Amino acid sequence: MNKATIASQISKVLTRIEGAASLASRRSDEITLIAVSKTKPAEAIEAAAACGLQHFGENYLQEALEKIETLHELDLTWHFIGPIQSNKTRPIAEHFDWVHSVDRLKIAQRLSDQRPAHLGPLNICLQVNISNEDTKSGVSADQAPELAKAITTLPNIRLRGVMTIPKPSDDPAEQAAAFEKVVTLFNTLRHTNPELDILSMGMSQDLEAAIAAGSTMVRIGTDIFGARNRS
Ligand SMILES: *Cc1c(COP(=O)(O)O)cnc(C)c1O
DSSP, X not given: OOXXXXXXXXXXXXXXXXXXXXXXXXXXXXXXEEEEOXXXXXXXXXXXXXXXXXXXXXXXXXXXXXXXXXXXXSOXXXXXXXXXXXXXXXXXXXXXXXXXXXXXXXXHHXXXXXXXXXXXXXXXXXXXXXXXXXXXXXXXXXXXXHHHHHHTTOTTEEEEEEEEXXXXXXXXXXXXXXXXXXXXXXXXXXXXXTTOOEEEOOOTTTHHHHHHHTOSEEEESHHHHOOOSOO
């Protein structure tokens, strides 16, 4: 996609975010747009940054590190949103500002141990698996409170909230039901951790339902950068 197309895609997404926020009587400035740039070149990220976007999400470590290096002069905020192998935590702790895909204690411990002190705490979301039997990623709603409790004792990471990837659906009622379950869990976690402030949910297909349910970070790939060749 060329620069002009990316700019017009971004403006459509921003209009959707504003429309959904307004329908839910919410302020659109409490919703952060993360542009998911996996498989897309650094030039595409540069084009999105030129439109004012600040937050970028990546899933694959090696290509992410290359883009972070190429674009280091832009002041961007990097979110790791993909599955994490425990032997890959160090570069994630060193090069990212946020990690949305933490679903077990061992990963959280390693990220905390490996986070360079001068960068300050790494922001973390727990990935929760509410509706999607197709993937093993994510902690179950039953186990999330215990994991959250253990994670909040770690010194160099800061638990901010939850992230979810619901089972893909184009039925708004089904989308809403999945997000409502996540919100219920989030509210439960907030009883013990009132500082939690992030609901990372909503992708190209379901951003309206996510915002209606209370999302504070939406992660949009396809509708900004176009379809991907590999998933
Ligand atoms: C790829 C991906 C996205 C973006 O999905 P689109 O449907 O392309 O908007 C969002 N979140 C996660 C975790 C992803 O892996």
